[in-house]
Amino acid sequence: MKTPERLPLCDAAALQERGKAVVWDVMQWGRPARAFALRIDGRVFGYLNRCVHVPTEMDWQEGEFLDADRRWILCSFHGAHYDPTTGQCAAGPCGRGRLTPVPCHEQDGQVWWQPTDDIRPVEFDEIPPGESHGQP
Ligand code: FES
Numbered sequence: 001m002k003t004p005e006r007l008p009l010c011d012a013a014a015l016q017e018r019g020k021a022v023v024w025d026v027m028q029w030g031r032p033a034r035a036f037a038l039r040i041d042g043r044v045f046g047y048l049n050r051c052v053h054v055p056t057e058m059d060w061q062e063g064e065f066l067d068a069d070r071r072w073i074l075c076s077f078h079g080a081h082y083d084p085t086t087g088q089c090a091a092g093p094c095g096r097g098r099l100t101p102v103p104c105h106e107q108d109g110q111v112w113w114q115p116t117d118d119i120r121p122v123e124f125d126e127i128p129p130g131e132s133h134g135q136p
Helices: none
Strands: 007-011 022-028 031-040 043-048 089-091 104-107 110-113 119-121
Touching (some): 007 022
Antiparallel strands (some): 022 031, 022 119
């Protein structure tokens, strides 16, 4: 199966510096999941919304991933801290793990995401009824 071309995600203005993330649905290995994008130091970073410690979503409210100092991606379950520019675990029960990147970039006022062989866009009627996002 051919990897799709990049896809539009949001207007660049929707991602404020160290602000709320844009969250969207994807498919990873044919299963529903969610991804998110943040702006950090002017650049856009995207990851799957799935903690390395326990494979669950991390935001404490939709799109709210950063700690009070807006420095770390913070898992709302057990407090794992991730470097938002690399996805690398910095503290907490995520060990040496790293968030799964979802390639994103910005061009001409638009943020794009790049599907990969593993992480693809949701096709119409692809999520079975009753299936949750990214939960084990
Ligand atoms: S589920 Fe994220 S730190 Fe435990």
